[in-house]
Amino acid sequence: MIQDKRYQTNPVVSCGNEEDGAVLYNPDTDNTSVINLTGQELWAFLKTPHTTDEIVEHLLQNYSGVSGEQATEDTKLFIETLVPDFLLEINDNS
Numbered sequence: 792m793i794q795d796k797r798y799q800t801n802p803v804v805s806c807g808n809e810e811d812g813a814v815l816y817n818p819d820t821d822n823t824s825v826i827n828l829t830g831q832e833l834w835a836f837l838k839t840p841h842t843t844d845e846i847v848e849h850l851l852q853n854y855s856g857v858s859g860e861q862a863t864e865d866t867k868l869f870i871e872t873l874v875p876d877f878l879l880e881i882n883d884n885s
Contacts, residue, residue: 796883798879799838811827817876830869837878843863846866
């Protein structure tokens with residue numbers, strides 16, 4: 792994984808918590824996205840910037856029975872789904 796990239800929640804995005812996850816809304820793009828409870832946990836974690844490896848480690852520490860491979864795949868999908876409207880990609884090299 793590329794370690795010079797970190798991901799953080801976009802500060803303009805609002806997060807409406809629901810019983811089974813959350814709804815994200817970006818007023819700048821008028822886009823919404825629905826995330827599940829695990830996504831909601833990651834959303835809270837990503838209030839500060841983290842690398843993909845840090846996100847994977849967070850999942851492994853907080854969810855028993857999840858393999859490293861599954862956590863890596865889920866992290867990749869989460870990031871791909873939410874960048875650029877909902878998550879910001881921060882390049883540490885800039």
